[in-house]
Amino acid sequence: MPHIDETLNRLAKEFTVKDIMTPRADLVCAPNERQALEVSHNNPDFDVIPIQKGGALTAYFERMPGKTKRIGPTALIADGTSLLDLVDILEERQFSFVLSGQKIEGYVHFSDLNHQLVKLTFYIILQTLERMALNLMQGRTNAEALRRELDPHRFRQIESAYKRAGRAARDLVSYLNLSDLLQLAVKAGAMSVEVRLIKGMKKVRDGAAHSSENLVSSYDDVKALAHVKRECLRVLGESLDGRT
Secondary structure, eight states, X not given: OOXXXXXXXXXXXXXXXXXXXXXXXXXXXXXXXXXXXXXXXXXXXOXXXXXXXXXXXXXXXXXXXXXXXXXXXXXEEETTOBHHHHHHHHHHOSEEEEEETTEEEEEEEGGGGGSHHHHHHHHHHHHHHHHHXXXXXXXXXXXXXXXXXXXXXXXXXXXXXXXHHXXXXXXXXXXXXXXXXXXXXHHTTSOOOOGGGHHHHHHHHHXXXXXXXXXXXXXXXXXXXXXXXXXXXXXXXXXXXXXX
């Protein structure tokens, strides 16, 4: 299996904001500030209406607070920005314009974090974390240990799923989810994970694994996603350094 830092470096190089942004040619724009208000009114799903003059994006009308602003340096990111870094950027602001060379060529909104490439990136990270937790718990996940360490209701769910599978059943460990494994690893002292984020990790893992689900449904979810990202990378980094 590739080293996680090698995998993340490849993800950073291969998947960037350029892959998920809305290209300038596809943006719904207005030619001036006056018409931007009308365009915004006619497109209620868009938070931002870019203003394009002479084929160049120069400003934007933002529905809330209902003002027009020039596109300054703080509203710009490079098209080579990795998708992981993009999460941190969008944690601070809901959107950015994308600079290619010396020209603005695209726009990215926090809802773009539901793009399949973002989901794939998080799936790889969380799958790696899940596999690491499973490896750390080898020999500690027999039926008695699970009965003792898991919430009784959760253990009954796992046991019932195992029994329903009949001859097709493998072992009880096969029915543990990411949350189960991380909680067990923390209790055993095999892994250091911020317990309050474990449910969030599972939520992101589930969202990344299913095409019909979203990683973010509102802007508040971006902050939660950023917290999960940072904690996953911290845990993976410490584990690989041999500190956990």
